[in-house]
Amino acid sequence: xxxxxxxxxxxxxxxxxxxxxxxxxxxxxxxxxxxxxxxxxxxxxxxxxxxxxxxxxxxxxxxxxxxxxxxxxxxxxxxxxxxxxxxxxxxxxxxxxxxxxxxxxxxxxxxxxxxxxxxxxxxxxxxxxxxxxxxxxxxxxxxxxxxxxxxxxxxxxxxxxxxxxxxxxxxxxxxxxxxxxxxxxxxxxxxxxxxxxxxxxxxxxxxxxxxxxxxxxxxxxxxxxxxxxxxxxxxxxxxxxxxxxxxxxxxxx
Amino acid sequence: xxxxxxxxxxxxxxxxxxxxxxxxxxxxxxxxxxxxxxxxxxxxxxxxxxxxxxxxxxxxxxxxxxxxxxxxxxxxxxxxxxxxxxxxxxxxxxxxxxxxxxxxxxxxxxxxxxxxxxxxxxxxxxxxxxxxxxxxxxxxx
Ligand SMILES: [Zn+2]
Numbered sequence: 001x002x003x004x005x006x007x008x009x010x011x012x013x014x015x016x017x018x019x020x021x022x023x024x025x026x027x028x029x030x031x032x033x034x035x036x037x038x039x040x041x042x043x044x045x046x047x048x049x050x051x052x053x054x055x056x057x058x059x060x061x062x063x064x065x066x067x068x069x070x071x072x073x074x075x076x077x078x079x080x081x082x083x084x085x086x087x088x089x090x091x092x093x094x095x096x097x098x099x100x101x102x103x104x105x106x107x108x109x110x111x112x113x114x115x116x117x118x119x120x121x122x123x124x125x126x127x128x129x130x131x132x133x134x135x136x137x138x139x140x141x142x143x144x145x146x147x148x149x150x151x152x153x154x155x156x157x158x159x160x161x162x163x164x165x166x167x168x169x170x171x172x173x174x175x176x177x178x179x180x181x182x183x184x185x186x187x188x189x190x191x192x193x194x195x196x197x198x199x200x201x202x203x204x205x206x207x208x209x210x211x212x213x214x215x216x217x218x219x220x221x222x223x224x225x226x227x228x229x230x231x232x233x234x235x236x237x238x239x240x241x242x243x244x245x246x247x248x249x250x251x252x253x
Numbered sequence: 254x255x256x257x258x259x260x261x262x263x264x265x266x267x268x269x270x271x272x273x274x275x276x277x278x279x280x281x282x283x284x285x286x287x288x289x290x291x292x293x294x295x296x297x298x299x300x301x302x303x304x305x306x307x308x309x310x311x312x313x314x315x316x317x318x319x320x321x322x323x324x325x326x327x328x329x330x331x332x333x334x335x336x337x338x339x340x341x342x343x344x345x346x347x348x349x350x351x352x353x354x355x356x357x358x359x360x361x362x363x364x365x366x367x368x369x370x371x372x373x374x375x376x377x378x379x380x381x382x383x384x385x386x387x388x389x390x391x392x393x394x
Contacts (some may be wrong), residue, residue: 006262080387106360110360
């Protein structure tokens with residue numbers, strides 16, 4: 001009997017869980033996790049759990065570097081931003097680099113879930129790729145996958161294996177195309193990082209629901225205070241949040 | 254304070270197990286805890302005894318033992334114990350205080366413990382998790 005696993009399962013039991021995933025780094029996965037969890041938290045108490053334990057980008061986005069989580073009888077207390085709780089390994093190890101092998105990775109991720117105080121909706125920021133963290137989450141909860149890519153052909157190609165895996169697991173991923181277009185004056189959409197063809201093919205092949213997010217150069221200014229951001233990407237993410245919270249066709253009741 | 258979460262985990266495991274096995278009263282629960290977590294037995298007992306009230310484990314006694322895991326360096330093959338790296342562990346404890354990382358998450362051990370021979374962080378830990386070693390139920394000798 002492993003109390004860690006039992007506790008992690010019980011912490012997620014009956015909760016709505018969303019996993020933000022990507023096939024490769026640098027596509028804006030952590031940013032979307034942050035904006036998505038903020039959007040959901042405006043209507044539901046939400047927890048964002050940063051499982052990308054090697055980059056810990058979430059703490060950087062919220063300006064929480066070098067802050068430590070408080071620990072109470074209830075568990076590891078999240079950092080709170082309004083209705084959102086943020087849990088990150090950064091809040092346990094500060095700026096210490098963390099280099100761990102597979103089984104230890106899994107144990108640390110499981111500990112973050114098991115020992116933290118978490119709300120009814122949980123958003124996970126997963127490390128890029130298909131690894132232990134995906135297997136762990138599958139084991140612990142029936143999560144809704146959000147797969148992030150950019151419109152570039154390479155990125156879409158790489159993301160396909162993730163989509164295929166999730167589809168085989170009957171998971172119905174929601175595709176998010178980050179940096180898809182730039183809104184020019186007169187309502188014209190410019191697509192500097194690739195046209196829609198690659199995305200459209202993938203969407204059609206797997207019957208995916210998808211959301212395109214615009215490019216907003218102003219976003220850079222909000223690294224460290226992402227909760228204050230109020231631009232065009234936020235508007236789109238609010239729509240995405242609404243879609244994800246809708247009961248799904250395959251939802252077990 | 255983290256002992257309370259650990260206590261909850263132990264209790265939930267025992268209750269789940271008892272339910273699965275149609276057992277309605279538990280006498281004794283034996284747990285083994287990695288020594289490098291420095292979890293305090295008194296607080297863990299207090300937490301367990303508070304949380305168990307009103308459950309099928311209400312009359313059970315928590316028996317805690319500490320295990321000294323064996324560390325193995327995957328880089329040079331060196332096998333060592335916590336005693337050989339206790340200074341490093343103490344340093345981490347001094348830096349972070351009571352809720353230090355290895356206290357909260359035993360899986361972090363290799364990130365904070367280096368091989369004393371070659372300095373590598375590629376360390377394997379034998380049985381790093383908190384484990385329930387045995388449960389005695391009423392009717393067992
Ligand atoms: Zn070594």
